[in-house]
Amino acid sequence: MPIISISKLSKTYKSGFTALSNIDLAIERGEIFALLGPNGAGKSTLINIVCGIVTPSSGTVMVDGHDIAADYRAARRAIGLVPQELTTDAFETVLNTVSFSRGLFGLQPDPGHIEKILRALSLWDKRDSRLMTLSGGMKRRVLIAKALSHEPRVLFLDEPTAGVDVELRQDMWGLVRDLRQQGVTVILTTHYIEEAEEMADRIGVIRRGQIILVEEKAALMRKLGRKQLTLQLQAPITEIPPELSDYGLVLAGDGRELVYTYDTRAERTGITGLLTGLAAAGIRFNDLHTEQSSLEDIFVGLVREGEARA
Amino acid sequence: MTTGTSATMNMNWPAVRAIYRFEMGRFWRTAGQSILAPVISTTLYFVVFGAAIGSRVSAVDDVPYGLFIVPGLIMLSLLTQSISNASFGIYFPRFAGTIYEILSAPISPLEVVLGFVGAAASKSILIGLIILATSALFVPLRIDHPIWMVGILLLTAVTFSLFGFVIGLWADGFEKLQLVPLLVVTPLTFLGGSFYAINMLPPFWHAVSLVNPVVYLISAFRWAFFGKADVSIAISLGMTALFLVICLGLVTYIFRTGYRLKS
Numbered sequence: 001m002p003i004i005s006i007s008k009l010s011k012t013y014k015s016g017f018t019a020l021s022n023i024d025l026a027i028e029r030g031e032i033f034a035l036l037g038p039n040g041a042g043k044s045t046l047i048n049i050v051c052g053i054v055t056p057s058s059g060t061v062m063v064d065g066h067d068i069a070a071d072y073r074a075a076r077r078a079i080g081l082v083p084q085e086l087t088t089d090a091f092e093t094v095l096n097t098v099s100f101s102r103g104l105f106g107l108q109p110d111p112g113h114i115e116k117i118l119r120a121l122s123l124w125d126k127r128d129s130r131l132m133t134l135s136g137g138m139k140r141r142v143l144i145a146k147a148l149s150h151e152p153r154v155l156f157l158d159e160p161t162a163g164v165d166v167e168l169r170q171d172m173w174g175l176v177r178d179l180r181q182q183g184v185t186v187i188l189t190t191h192y193i194e195e196a197e198e199m200a201d202r203i204g205v206i207r208r209g210q211i212i213l214v215e216e217k218a219a220l221m222r223k224l225g226r227k228q229l230t231l232q233l234q235a236p237i238t239e240i241p242p243e244l245s246d247y248g249l250v251l252a253g254d255g256r257e258l259v260y261t262y263d264t265r266a267e268r269t270g271i272t273g274l275l276t277g278l279a280a281a282g283i284r285f286n287d288l289h290t291e292q293s294s295l296e297d298i299f300v301g302l303v304r305e306g307e308a309r310a
Numbered sequence: 311m312t313t314g315t316s317a318t319m320n321m322n323w324p325a326v327r328a329i330y331r332f333e334m335g336r337f338w339r340t341a342g343q344s345i346l347a348p349v350i351s352t353t354l355y356f357v358v359f360g361a362a363i364g365s366r367v368s369a370v371d372d373v374p375y376g377l378f379i380v381p382g383l384i385m386l387s388l389l390t391q392s393i394s395n396a397s398f399g400i401y402f403p404r405f406a407g408t409i410y411e412i413l414s415a416p417i418s419p420l421e422v423v424l425g426f427v428g429a430a431a432s433k434s435i436l437i438g439l440i441i442l443a444t445s446a447l448f449v450p451l452r453i454d455h456p457i458w459m460v461g462i463l464l465l466t467a468v469t470f471s472l473f474g475f476v477i478g479l480w481a482d483g484f485e486k487l488q489l490v491p492l493l494v495v496t497p498l499t500f501l502g503g504s505f506y507a508i509n510m511l512p513p514f515w516h517a518v519s520l521v522n523p524v525v526y527l528i529s530a531f532r533w534a535f536f537g538k539a540d541v542s543i544a545i546s547l548g549m550t551a552l553f554l555v556i557c558l559g560l561v562t563y564i565f566r567t568g569y570r571l572k573s
């Protein structure tokens with residue numbers, strides 16, 4: 001059973017704007033799921049509905065077998081949320097605000113657990129500092145500590161690394177991996193494709209309130225494992241020599257470029273054979289380069305494609 | 311919000327305690343200010359009303375004027391403090407965005423109200439007691455029905471904290487937060503017989519006063535002190551209880567619909 005199952009979920013805001021239409025999505029227990037999509041796609045709306053902050057217009061959401069409306073206590077107890085906006089109680093201390101969160105979720109105080117979290121997030125030295133005296137990155141970590149204070153089984157991170165420096169981002173990736181080790185399911189949104197590439201087990205793309213793709217990252221990467229080799233020819237040619245027809249070469253740049261597409265993960269890429277064949281055919285080149293498409297390319301491609309159709 | 315079996319079975323007391331402590335934290339953080347302000351304002355009232363006017367208005371219903379104004383003074387603060395504490399308490403997290411945490415926590419509306427309204431009422435009761443203690447420095451206190459006095463103190467603090475909570479949910483700006491207290495509550499309190507007995511008024515104004523709910527509160531409270539009231543104590547308590555029920559109804563409605571809390 002998936003830890004979160006969303007079915008036929010729609011949201012139309014009071015303004016009349018439909019932010020989500022008919023979303024179906026299942027999040028598997030223990031996975032790291034990255035939700036990608038342009039600004040305004042509906043990522044935060046989706047997360048906020050699951051967490052109880054926004055009321056859905058229709059559809060159902062089950063968290064660990066509990067309906068978020070009918071059995072909201074059990075559903076919410078399972079969830080920790082780090083919201084997109086940095087909102088903190090300026091006058092509270094780090095320790096107090098994190099202990100407060102634990103209480104809100106119905107748990108008895110556990111100073112040992114809170115200390116462990118604060119230490120893991122390098123906040124222990126700051127425990128008695130008021131939140132207004134902290135930097136933005138530290139506040140972000142405080143929000144993470146609050147979300148972890150009640151030992152959630154599912155953690156939502158809504159753009160956890162927006163405006164976060166490289167070092168802290170690495171720390172956060174480490175933290176998310178540790179959580180996954182402990183069996184916590186993590187759903188994160190991000191605009192950094194490399195983040196999804198680095199962290200996620202599965203990737204979902206949302207655009208204009210619709211999920212347009214959900215795929216294992218590995219499968220996605222396999223599709224992306226294709227690489228292109230471009231050869232700059234010394235002299236333009238008009239057609240590809242028949243003895244090289246097996247390579248599926250494409251002629252480009254007014255006959256000055258030969259493009260070869262191959263799979264980096266294949267046993268043999270065929271590059272040696274191709275180069276030998278070219279030499280035999282008397283085709284000489286003065287430069288070459290290779291290109292690998294990234295998640296980003298796919299992502300931009302998908303979103304563009306959708307845009308053009310809409 | 312709908313309730314399921316596990317939702318109604320047991321209360322989330324740690325959450326109520328967390329909200330209550332958090333709200334009281336603000337009071338204690340500024341304890342000097344929280345305590346000093348009512349002490350100073352009470353002293354000023356005694357100087358102006360007790361000494362200056364009281365020297366001319368000798369006694370009301372055989373109660374020396376200085377003593378006569380004590381219940382009214384306490385009520386005045388109780389009403390304004392309850393409303394402002396509770397309205398600010400819930401409005402501020404909405405304004406700052408920290409409300410997200412309460413909305414996403416496994417808390418029922420009742421528990422949210424208990425935490426916020428409980429804290430606001432506690433604060434205003436503390437202030438009421440401080441005023442009472444300060445008054446004792448100026449006049450020899452006399453409380454005929456102490457248990458009723460405490461009961462009315464509690465009822466009023468809870469009722470108006472609930473009312474403040476409603477205002478804090480309704481307000482969508484700091485101006486609105488001030489609007490109701492400024493335009494409605496302060497005039498009603500001043501015209502509610504804090505500083506005079508309404509039967510000292512000419513018949514017309516006496517009749518007008520009877521539509522002012524604050525009159526009933528102050529009258530009942532004064533009865534607890536001196537055993538004499540402007541209007542019957544039963545009517546007074548009935549009116550206050552009615553207002554309490556109205557406020558409870560409003561809060562329930564607000565949570566049912568998610569009005570102003572959730573989009």
Ligand SMILES: Nc1ncnc2c1ncn2[C@@H]1O[C@H](COP(=O)(O)OP(=O)(O)OP(=O)(O)O)[C@@H](O)[C@H]1O
Binds near residue numbers: 014
């Ligand atoms: N309270 C609201 N009332 C009306 N419209 C809203 C409200 N909240 C969000 N929207 C609209 O819903 C759409 C989706 O917003 P949402 O915040 O879910 O996007 P997002 O994918 O999280 O974007 P971003 O990457 O910028 O965070 C946007 O067009 C937004 O303007």
Ligand SMILES: [Mg+2]
Binds near residue numbers: 043045084158
């Ligand atoms: Mg967002």
